[in-house]
Amino acid sequence: MTASVGIREFRAGLADYIASATPVAVTRHGQTVGWFIPTPATREAEVASLRAAAEVLDALLAERSVDVDEVVEEFKSARRTPK
Secondary structure, three states, X not given: OOEEXXXXXXXXXXXHHHHOOOOEEEEEOOEEEEEEOOOOOOHHHHHHXXXXXXXXXXXXXXXXXXXXXXXXXXXXXXXXXXX
């Protein structure tokens, strides 16, 4: 499972998270507000890192029974709605 940390802990340990190769979920009040995915220096390592992050994301979406197509449509609809 992917690590999950509160936003304050994340800010305090940012240098360590940057040096790590592990994606981390950043939370606020127990709710995930974003993901931090460290990017390696080489192109090959960067692609491998993104693939690993995609696998983790796919597993999390499947675990929570999230319909990706539904999320995409919801996002498109929100972008079309004027504020």
